[in-house]
Amino acid sequence: xADRLAARMRDIQPFHVMELLARARALxxxxxxxxxLEIGEPDFPTPQAVVAAASQALQAGQTQYxxxxxxxxxxxxxxxxxxxxxxxxxxxxxxxxxxxxxxALLLALGVLVDPGQEVLLADPGYPCNRNFVRFLExxxxxxxxxAASNFQLSARHVEQHWSARTKVALVASxxxxxGTVVSTDELRAIHAAVAQRGGSLIVDEIYHGLIYGQQDxxxxxxxxxxxxxxxxxxxxxxxxxRLGWLVVPPAYVEAVDKLAQNLFLAASTVSQYAALxxxxxxxxxxxxxxxxxxxxxxxFLLPALRKLxxxxxxxxxxxxYIYADCSRLVGDSYPFVIDLLExxxxxxxxxxxxxxxxxxRYVRFSYAxxxxxxxxxxxxxxxxxxxx
Amino acid sequence: xADRLAARMRDIQPFHVMELLARARALxxxxxxxxxLEIGEPDFPTPQAVVAAASQALQAGQTQYxxxxxxxxxxxxxxxxxxxxxxxxxxxxxxxxxxxxxxALLLALGVLVDPGQEVLLADPGYPCNRNFVRFLExxxxxxxxxAASNFQLSARHVEQHWSARTKVALVASxxxxxGTVVSTDELRAIHAAVAQRGGSLIVDEIYHGLIYGQQDxxxxxxxxxxxxxxxxxxxxxxxxxRLGWLVVPPAYVEAVDKLAQNLFLAASTVSQYAALxxxxxxxxxxxxxxxxxxxxxxxFLLPALRKLxxxxxxxxxxxxYIYADCSRLVGDSYPFVIDLLExxxxxxxxxxxxxxxxxxRYVRFSYAxxxxxxxxxxxxxxxxxxxx
Numbered sequence: 001x002a003d004r005l006a007a008r009m010r011d012i013q014p015f016h017v018m019e020l021l022a023r024a025r026a027l028x029x030x031x032x033x034x035x036x037l038e039i040g041e042p043d044f045p046t047p048q049a050v051v052a053a054a055s056q057a058l059q060a061g062q063t064q065y066x067x068x069x070x071x072x073x074x075x076x077x078x079x080x081x082x083x084x085x086x087x088x089x090x091x092x093x094x095x096x097x098x099x100x101x102x103x104a105l106l107l108a109l110g111v112l113v114d115p116g117q118e119v120l121l122a123d124p125g126y127p128c129n130r131n132f133v134r135f136l137e138x139x140x141x142x143x144x145x146x147a148a149s150n151f152q153l154s155a156r157h158v159e160q161h162w163s164a165r166t167k168v169a170l171v172a173s174x175x176x177x178x179g180t181v182v183s184t185d186e187l188r189a190i191h192a193a194v195a196q197r198g199g200s201l202i203v204d205e206i207y208h209g210l211i212y213g214q215q216d217x218x219x220x221x222x223x224x225x226x227x228x229x230x231x232x233x234x235x236x237x238x239x240x241x242r243l244g245w246l247v248v249p250p251a252y253v254e255a256v257d258k259l260a261q262n263l264f265l266a267a268s269t270v271s272q273y274a275a276l277x278x279x280x281x282x283x284x285x286x287x288x289x290x291x292x293x294x295x296x297x298x299x300f301l302l303p304a305l306r307k308l309x310x311x312x313x314x315x316x317x318x319x320x321y322i323y324a325d326c327s328r329l330v331g332d333s334y335p336f337v338i339d340l341l342e343x344x345x346x347x348x349x350x351x352x353x354x355x356x357x358x359x360x361r362y363v364r365f366s367y368a369x370x371x372x373x374x375x376x377x378x379x380x381x382x383x384x385x386x387x388x
Numbered sequence: 389x390a391d392r393l394a395a396r397m398r399d400i401q402p403f404h405v406m407e408l409l410a411r412a413r414a415l416x417x418x419x420x421x422x423x424x425l426e427i428g429e430p431d432f433p434t435p436q437a438v439v440a441a442a443s444q445a446l447q448a449g450q451t452q453y454x455x456x457x458x459x460x461x462x463x464x465x466x467x468x469x470x471x472x473x474x475x476x477x478x479x480x481x482x483x484x485x486x487x488x489x490x491x492a493l494l495l496a497l498g499v500l501v502d503p504g505q506e507v508l509l510a511d512p513g514y515p516c517n518r519n520f521v522r523f524l525e526x527x528x529x530x531x532x533x534x535a536a537s538n539f540q541l542s543a544r545h546v547e548q549h550w551s552a553r554t555k556v557a558l559v560a561s562x563x564x565x566x567g568t569v570v571s572t573d574e575l576r577a578i579h580a581a582v583a584q585r586g587g588s589l590i591v592d593e594i595y596h597g598l599i600y601g602q603q604d605x606x607x608x609x610x611x612x613x614x615x616x617x618x619x620x621x622x623x624x625x626x627x628x629x630r631l632g633w634l635v636v637p638p639a640y641v642e643a644v645d646k647l648a649q650n651l652f653l654a655a656s657t658v659s660q661y662a663a664l665x666x667x668x669x670x671x672x673x674x675x676x677x678x679x680x681x682x683x684x685x686x687x688f689l690l691p692a693l694r695k696l697x698x699x700x701x702x703x704x705x706x707x708x709y710i711y712a713d714c715s716r717l718v719g720d721s722y723p724f725v726i727d728l729l730e731x732x733x734x735x736x737x738x739x740x741x742x743x744x745x746x747x748x749r750y751v752r753f754s755y756a757x758x759x760x761x762x763x764x765x766x767x768x769x770x771x772x773x774x775x776x
Binding site: 004005006007008009012013014015018041045046051054055058059061062063064065066099100102106110111112113114115127128131132135136137198200237238239240241242252255257258259261262263264265266267268269270271 | 396515
């Protein structure tokens with residue numbers, strides 16, 4: 001069988017967390033209480049105005065295809081959002097509405113990367129990204145990053161790792177799994193380094209908006225000659241709606257349009273109508289309330305984990321993740337997460353799901369869960385560690 | 389700029405009909421009446437029970453991710469549909485819910501096709517299919533088909549065109565653009581020819597259910613060792629919901645799951661809940677009423693076009709298309725469709741959008757439009773041809 005599969009399937013790994021999740025569900029079916037800190041989606045529901053807009057669109061019979069690049073009104077609304085929130089002009093023509101950020105990444109890599117060409121990515125990083133590159137027969141080049149660069153790619157990394165085969169650098173800010181943010185100055189330096197080498201920069205801003213205690217800046221302020229990926233899933237709490245967007249340099253619109261027509265036809269119509277309400281003032285007020293709640297959770301969980309002996313050298317400034325070094329407490333993080341689930345009823349994601357750079361020293365905690373559950377989880381982990 | 393695009397973008401063409409559509413919209417904005425026979429989506433709205441199920445899911449807060457392979461209840465419902473309608477057992481485990489049939493094709497080709505490997509496809513055929521193959525660095529091998537094989541791939545074609553580089557044969561039945569259907573006997577012979585050569589067969593059943601005057605059989609009755617792609621877009625009138633499914637041989641489920649996790653996360657949640665109502669008896673009654681209406685339209689349009697001088701050598705038995713030879717009437721079909729739009733206000737799709745096999749002799753008429761409009765279109769085309 002294996003020899004009948006395309007070669008790419010050998011290099012694309014399933015997520016370990018899926019196995020963990022299956023085990024967690026089995027334990028729950030037995031009546032065990034499990035606290036889910038492995039989750040990658042907001043615990044908040046989709047804002048009411050967004051759901052209402054979806055219902056209205058359905059009642060109005062909006063169930064046919066939209067244009068391949070998205071509803072013009074939604075592309076305008078995203079453009080207006082950049083203007084109002086970030087004081088950046090992004091022409092609606094450069095904004096392509098996609099089926100999730102996944103669709104955006106597929107389009108961006110699809111128009112840029114030839115077989116064998118390298119894409120620089122931070123390790124640890126979101127594992128799907130390197131799998132997308134491999135899917136398209138490109139070569140993901142994972143650059144090991146650590147506290148020295150805030151667990152992010154830097155201009156220095158680009159200079160060191162760029163070769164004649166390299167086409168793209170992909171930066172995720174805030175990062176999944178580390179929650180760290182690339183400063184605008186560093187991003188400007190990365191962009192210059194990439195541009196100087198004739199490459200393209202893709203900035204994954206999927207967790208944009210979920211930033212704590214500092215300015216929330218978009219890479220689009222730096223240049224119109226880079227690609228930005230965003231999503232309605234995280235800040236806007238619209239995971240199940242499968243809606244994202246891609247901003248491209250003006251010269252790439254035509255190619256992306258051609259590819260979107262072929263690969264997707266269009267994103268979900270009802271999701272697009274729903275998303276029109278994502279930018280309403282009342283929605284933003286609610287989302288900002290949720291952002292403050294995430295910050296409260298981080299401000300509880302970060303010191304609590306450090307107190308338990310986890311190492312978190314860089315403060316996570318965004319997303320809803322803490323990437324914690326557990327090497328002072330346990331040996332290998334993978335058996336640890338299994339044992340923690342079985343014995344303490346706390347599910348976290350093993351570092352192995354984010355790359356191979358010291359991955360067995362790390363676990364990812366998600367704080368997309370209530371403060372009450374986070375308090376209980378910390379207590380359970382404390383008891384577990386004492387009883388070892 | 390062009391040299392910075394990935395090489396695949398040189399081979400992926402936009403659809404000519406997009407330009408035509410833009411011109412049609414411009415004429416309409418000037419107050420001209422345009423009859424749209426270029427459309428590839430049902431003119432019927434999504435069935436009421438499906439829309440109601442979506443609204444209920446939204447009210448119940450079903451807005452988070454589903455499992456990557458789809459809602460278990462939906463996979464069960466599709467399985468039950470195969471049992472009830474086609475007397476075929478398809479285990480729900482083999483059914484993967486996808487973001488549109490596009491997602492299904494991407495998964496199927498993704499697990500099967502290595503760079504340089506050939507995929508046999510009929511020309512004329514749905515143009516996205518060959519572009520998907522090219523997107524994944526495979527080699528689409530377009531096989532010219534004509535009336536001799538009902539404008540479909542045959543086992544004979546497979547035998548003639550298969551080489552050491554060939555991995556997959558892709559058959560679409562009913563076909564877009566020709567509306568013709570592959571008989572079960574022929575499909576069985578194709579499957580045997582492909583299997584004998586160690587390849588895989590993908591059957592595109594996107595227009596399944598829209599079949600007139602004959603039995604509606606699924607390729608799944610032949611074997612569990614083939615891939616079937618289907619969609620909620622056409623028979624179920626759910627285009628904008630972007631929902632399809634893929635049935636795979638049992639041994640491929642794991643690989644497809646892995647790829648779906650990475651490429652899509654999951655299909656739209658509200659669409660999946662909506663689709664649960666697509667199989668309700670009351671929905672099916674309504675869809676069968678619509679099928680009868682499509683048949684009435686075909687039974688009007690087919691003889692009317694022949695009477696005008698168009699050549700339609702094979703009766704289209706399904707979908708909602710007639711692929712008509714206009715070589716007795718005009719020279720090149722591409723200037724003809726432009727002229728027909730400008731002078732007669734009727735939009736049809738040029739053969740060029742479906743391949744290069746005698747494409748300039750053909751145009752595609754869609755009868756996803758009311759009988760009243762079809763009557764008017766035929767009248768306009770008749771006047772146009774007389775005045776030439």
